[in-house]
Amino acid sequence: MSGIENCKAMIFAAGLGTRLKPYTDHHPKALVKVNGKSLLERNIEYLRSFGISEFVINTFHFSGQIHLFLSRYRNTDLTIHVCYEEGGPYETGGGLANAAAHLNNNGPFVVMNADILTDLDLGAMFAFHQEHRPLATLAVTKRESTRQFLFDQHMKLSGWQNNKTNELRLSSEDSIAENLLPFAFSGIHIIEPRLFALMPVSGIFSITDTYLQLSGTETILGYDHSGDVVLDVGKPDALATAASLFP
Secondary structure, three states: OOOHHHOEEEEEOOOOOHHHOOHHHOOOHHHOEEOOEEHHHHHHHHHHOOOOOEEEEEEOOOHHHHHHHHHHHOOOOOEEEEEEOOOOOOHHHHHHHHOHHHHOOOOOEEEEEOOEEEOOOHHHHHHHHHHHOOOEEEEEEOOOOOEEEEEOOOOEEEEEEEOOOOOEEEOOOOOOHHHOEEEEEEEEEEEOHHHHHHOOOOOOOOHHHHHHHHOOOOOEEEEEOEOEOEEEOOOOHHHHHHHHHOO
């Protein structure tokens, strides 16, 4: 193996899941089921298939239901830490900062959104990260998306754009948006623990903001896995597609 089996993984499961109402009026988004199996279970199995056995799960919305679900792993070979976000959710950056104690004492770790289903070869992505050792590696594909990261010809993060509002954020004043390559984020990161020293230690904020703030001075790379299945199951119309792709 590439060494990924020694990694820890964090799954973001604290979100309100407003796009999946009315289900999320009574349940957490992470427990939405596809063919009888919840998104959280599917992603634990996905990460476990690469040898990962230690997990951090953040919770807020109907956290008790996630605790109850996770109790099934109590007497298994998995180690699972739960980080409750009091007064949350803290968003992706705040959620990561809140879990720092579980993640900043080892090598690189994996982070993924609970509502993403994919067949990305995570082992190959980890090997890429180990070869280049950026601050973070972001899984991306060439697909249509409302929001996209922008990369230079070396796949170094150089900006971000919102295609609906035309908002544009560049890492450097010298960057020319027309020369940058747009990619949609797949919701999977591999991160070096030194990120924690470069970001706020608490609060409610997006990790995207942190990446953009740091990308002018730190190397953050995109890992292009176009051609793989990447499905955002946070949208109701994606559930039927997910059921056909993930038995």
